[in-house]
Amino acid sequence: MTSEQPGAVPDHPGPDEEPPLLRLRGVSKHFGPVRALTGVDLDIPAGKVTALAGDNGAGKSVLIKCISGIHAPDSGQMWWEGAPVHVRTPSEAAALGIQTVYQDLALCDNLDIVQNMFLGRERLRRTGLDEVSMENAARETLTSLAVTTVRSVRQRVASLSGGQRQSVAIAKAVLWNSKLVIMDEPTAALGVAQTTMVLDLVRRLADRGHAVMIVSHNLNDVFQVADRIAVLHLGRMVDVRPTADSDRQIVVDLMTTGESTRVVREPGRPV
Amino acid sequence: MTRVAEPDTAEEVLGQKKTVGRQVHAVLHRMPALSPLIVLVAAGVVFGLMNSRFFLPGNLSIILQQASIVGALAVGQTLVILTAGIDLSIGAVMVLSSLVMAKLVKDGSVPGPVALLIGFAVAVLAGALNGFLVTRIKLPPFIVTLGTLSIFTAGTLIYAQGQTISLPANTFLTWTGSTISIGSFNLTVGVIMMLVLYAVFAYALRQTAWGKHLYATGDDPEASSLAGIRTNRVLLSAYVVAGAVIGIGAWILVGRINGADPNAGVNANLESITAVVIGGTSLFGGRGAVVGSLIGALIVQVFDNGLALAGVDPNYQVLAVGVLVLLAVGADQWIRSVKS
Numbered sequence: 001m002t003s004e005q006p007g008a009v010p011d012h013p014g015p016d017e018e019p020p021l022l023r024l025r026g027v028s029k030h031f032g033p034v035r036a037l038t039g040v041d042l043d044i045p046a047g048k049v050t051a052l053a054g055d056n057g058a059g060k061s062v063l064i065k066c067i068s069g070i071h072a073p074d075s076g077q078m079w080w081e082g083a084p085v086h087v088r089t090p091s092e093a094a095a096l097g098i099q100t101v102y103q104d105l106a107l108c109d110n111l112d113i114v115q116n117m118f119l120g121r122e123r124l125r126r127t128g129l130d131e132v133s134m135e136n137a138a139r140e141t142l143t144s145l146a147v148t149t150v151r152s153v154r155q156r157v158a159s160l161s162g163g164q165r166q167s168v169a170i171a172k173a174v175l176w177n178s179k180l181v182i183m184d185e186p187t188a189a190l191g192v193a194q195t196t197m198v199l200d201l202v203r204r205l206a207d208r209g210h211a212v213m214i215v216s217h218n219l220n221d222v223f224q225v226a227d228r229i230a231v232l233h234l235g236r237m238v239d240v241r242p243t244a245d246s247d248r249q250i251v252v253d254l255m256t257t258g259e260s261t262r263v264v265r266e267p268g269r270p271v
Numbered sequence: 272m273t274r275v276a277e278p279d280t281a282e283e284v285l286g287q288k289k290t291v292g293r294q295v296h297a298v299l300h301r302m303p304a305l306s307p308l309i310v311l312v313a314a315g316v317v318f319g320l321m322n323s324r325f326f327l328p329g330n331l332s333i334i335l336q337q338a339s340i341v342g343a344l345a346v347g348q349t350l351v352i353l354t355a356g357i358d359l360s361i362g363a364v365m366v367l368s369s370l371v372m373a374k375l376v377k378d379g380s381v382p383g384p385v386a387l388l389i390g391f392a393v394a395v396l397a398g399a400l401n402g403f404l405v406t407r408i409k410l411p412p413f414i415v416t417l418g419t420l421s422i423f424t425a426g427t428l429i430y431a432q433g434q435t436i437s438l439p440a441n442t443f444l445t446w447t448g449s450t451i452s453i454g455s456f457n458l459t460v461g462v463i464m465m466l467v468l469y470a471v472f473a474y475a476l477r478q479t480a481w482g483k484h485l486y487a488t489g490d491d492p493e494a495s496s497l498a499g500i501r502t503n504r505v506l507l508s509a510y511v512v513a514g515a516v517i518g519i520g521a522w523i524l525v526g527r528i529n530g531a532d533p534n535a536g537v538n539a540n541l542e543s544i545t546a547v548v549i550g551g552t553s554l555f556g557g558r559g560a561v562v563g564s565l566i567g568a569l570i571v572q573v574f575d576n577g578l579a580l581a582g583v584d585p586n587y588q589v590l591a592v593g594v595l596v597l598l599a600v601g602a603d604q605w606i607r608s609v610k611s
Binding site (some may be wrong): 107 | 297300474477478479480483484486487490491493494495496497498499500557558
């Protein structure tokens with residue numbers, strides 16, 4: 001199915017090269033008899049948007065759940081900033097600087113934006129919660145990400161539009177000083193204008209030096225925002241390449257069959 | 272000079288108009304205790320007009336004293352309901368705890384403070400048992416507390432052997448029944464304890480991380496655990512702290528009836544839920560304020576007292592409370608519904 005051998009990649013980052021922010025080698029995970037991931041290798045560099053593509057059941061969600069500490073991989077190794085790590089819980093991932101924005105957004109509807117952004121990490125002062133400091137930090141973070149459509153940070157999340165909710169979820173990840181932001185289908189439920197808004201936000205995040213990993217079915221989004229495209233097929237990582245060296249047909253081939261013989265021809269690019 | 276206004280609110284982005292209904296909706300969501308407060312004030316005005324004795328300090332003092340037991344229990348009930356749970360056993364635990372306190376003093380000649388601590392521990396353990404069954408065995412709170420309601424009620428009756436226990440006034444355990452006069456108001460220590468409970472938990476729910484986690488866990492346990500909150504621990508803490516509140520309620524009860532009666536709390540289980548629901552706290556969790564439950568407990572007593580003063584058949588009070596419960600739940604559904 002694929003000619004790539006996981007073993008072909010060195011087990012440890014070489015001494016000369018700058019280690020990527022996150023390096024996965026040989027990550028496998030099975031649920032009973034179902035092999036969800038088999039020997040997945042992947043590097044996630046800082047300052048880049050890496051798209052993770054794959055058909056339903058290819059293992060995209062399992063892979064991000066392994067990275068964000070929800071599932072423990074059965075085997076394989078993870079390096080974070082060059083050092084081997086084990087991420088066992090979401091809070092351990094958060095402590096490293098890995099934040100995941102889930103598809104269902106994982107925001108509490110009846111809490112306001114500030115409460116959601118600081119949920120689990122409330123700032124305290126002697127007499128109780130430091131609401132002023134939290135409110136200011138939330139507002140500053142939203143402003144710094146150019147999220148300007150939110151009327152008040154004291155609005156409850158249920159009153160926000162889908163794009164605004166996505167923005168709040170992303171801003172929450174930024175607020176918590178994450179170095180890697182993982183997004184699961186960030187535009188799945190959004191209209192055209194809101195999709196643009198969220199993709200712009202994703203781009204700004206990478207330009208600020210965050211590593212961003214997005215899982216998406218939508219190839220329009222992938223080609224619009226990603227620097228690199230990784231494709232999973234039946235639990236195996238079949239291809240990782242820069243977006244410039246790929247096109248829709250190649251990605252579709254890889255997603256459906258696990259391989260593609262097509263070569264991108266672009267003007268001014270040697271074949 | 273003209274400037275094109277950018278849409279900057281969710282309503283504008285979605286092309287929605289700020290209607291009156293929408294604004295009322297937003298205000299009620301921010302202040303869940305507002306609508307019960309309006310009902311309480313309106314009821315007070317109406318009953319005051321029907322009978323001028325209603326607003327006499329003596330009468331208002333009686334209302335507060337009558338509300339003190341259910342009011343105290345409603346604090347604990349609010350904590351549990353905010354987590355989207357329910358505690359049907361709350362009154363039974365109070366009676367068991369009060370009986371342990373009174374019986375230890377009366378039959379065991381145990382000093383009052385020690386008896387209080389033991390009775391208090393019984394209430395905390397009962398709360399912990401409910402919390403354990405909900406969080407570890409993963410049973411629905413309704414079923415757990417329906418079961419423990421029977422267990423605690425039967426335990427109380429077996430332990431009491433059908434006897435009521437009366438204690439002399441002005442002992443340590445009955446101190447909660449002693450009167451403190453402020454002007455012409457006759458408050459009891461129990462009433463003040465109940466009000467202090469409300470002050471403490473209003474602060475804890477608004478101003479501590481634990482309070483926020485309680486709301487978050489009740490609103491969306493999955494999102495909360497993804498945010499790093501240990502939701503099981505938060506749930507367990509709600510039942511245990513509710514147990515502690517019930518223990519204090521038991522002390523207030525002993526002072527109020529000068530002893531303990533195994534049949535004293537028959538209606539307290541449901542009355543505490545009624546107070547919380549009328550007080551604007553959502554039975555689906557995550558929304559509400561503890562002060563609303565105080566207002567809810569007062570509303571029930573105000574109807575009881577006001578209709579009696581007006582010479583109305585007391586059955587209408589029960590009917591009125593039933594209507595209020597349905598209105599409160601209906602209002603909650605409306606406030607919860609998101610129109611987008």
